[in-house]
Structures are given as structure tokens and as C-alpha cells.
Amino acid sequence: VPYESVAFSDFTGAMKAADYLAINPMGKVPALKHGDTVITECAAICAYLADAFPQKGLAPALNDPQRGVYYRWLFFAAAPLEAAMMEVALQLQPKESDRTALGYGNLPLCLNTLEQTLQQHDFLCGNRFSAADLYLAELLDFGIHAVKVIEAKPIFTDYTARQQARESYARATKIDDDLFAKISANG
Numbered sequence: 001v002p003y004e005s006v007a008f009s010d011f012t013g014a015m016k017a018a019d020y021l022a023i024n025p026m027g028k029v030p031a032l033k034h035g036d037t038v039i040t041e042c043a044a045i046c047a048y049l050a051d052a053f054p055q056k057g058l059a060p061a062l063n064d065p066q067r068g069v070y071y072r073w074l075f076f077a078a079a080p081l082e083a084a085m086m087e088v089a090l091q092l093q094p095k096e097s098d099r100t101a102l103g104y105g106n107l108p109l110c111l112n113t114l115e116q117t118l119q120q121h122d123f124l125c126g127n128r129f130s131a132a133d134l135y136l137a138e139l140l141d142f143g144i145h146a147v148k149v150i151e152a153k154p155i156f157t158d159y160t161a162r163q164q165a166r167e168s169y170a171r172a173t174k175i176d177d178d179l180f181a182k183i184s185a186n187g
Contacts (some may be wrong), residue, residue: 002052007179027180043078046131047071057132066125073117073124074132077139080104081114089147107149118155122162129166137163 008014008029016027024031024040032039032048033115039048050059060066087094099105114136117124124132137160143150150156163169 005179006185009183043074050131059065062187066154070132077136081110084110085149088149099168115155162173
């Protein structure tokens, strides 16, 4: 599906300008404008696009029993897993007595839960790739390579490699790389 990307060279200037704050008042990325609809938050954007373009097959149909599984893992990645990763990355130290209020327990619990599913299936919805896989693979890759809070276990690296081997991943990566190269060249 054709689209236009807009990238920012920093997180303070253009992202805090009035025209961008009109799109996302939090002044953060990503944000998607599709027609008159504005969507923020990575998982919400994934869910929206999967539903906006059902012919692409990125989400089980509304009446498919796997739809609940799809939602479960898309939002598991977006909430418990990401929060647990950032707790460790930022070296936050919540009291153990507060863990039940946090809603995610801790990073080992999240990773063990995820590992149990990935041992059973190639994808989160069984044998079907979905937007939940796209989102989770990027988050795992970020946790392994960028913030280095997830051990590079084969169960996780093999899973991310399967997602990154997709032709569409290569196309999207090239678009991003070209855009960032253009921004870098323009200073």
C-alpha cells in the first residue's frame, strides 16, 4: 500500500512544534494519519492498518477464533513486555510488594510466558503471520540489540529472524534507511 513517511532528525524540535502536536499532543512517534483519522501508539497503528487493509492478511478475521489470540499477543507486547523491558533498561527498582499493581510482574515472567508460546508455533497465531508478529519481532530485536535487556536465546533470535526474512520487511527497511540517509545528508 503506498504511503509517505516523515522522519524527524531529533526528538525535541519538529516533534514539539505546533503542527506536529496537532497530530500527536504527546509529541512522540509514531503517528499515522490515514484520511482524517489519526492513530498513535505502535500496537494501535498495527491493529488499525491490519483492519484497514484486510486483503493483506495481517490479522485474523473478526469471526476467526484466532482473533482473540492475535489481540492477546499484540497487546501483551505493547503493554506488559515493553513495560518490563523498560523497567530493566532504566534500572527502575519497584518494591516487590508493588509488582501485582504493575500488571506485568517482571521481565523474566513476561519472557517465560512468551517463550512457552513460541516453542509451540512459528507465529503468535499458530502458523499464520500477523501484525502481532511484526510488532513483537521489532520489540524483541530492540530488547536484544538496542537496550540489551533480553538474552539472545535462539527461541527469540530465530523468531525475529523469520520475521526479518520476509520480503516486506526488506522493502520497509530500505524505505526507512533511504529516508534516514536523506535526513543525515541534509544535516
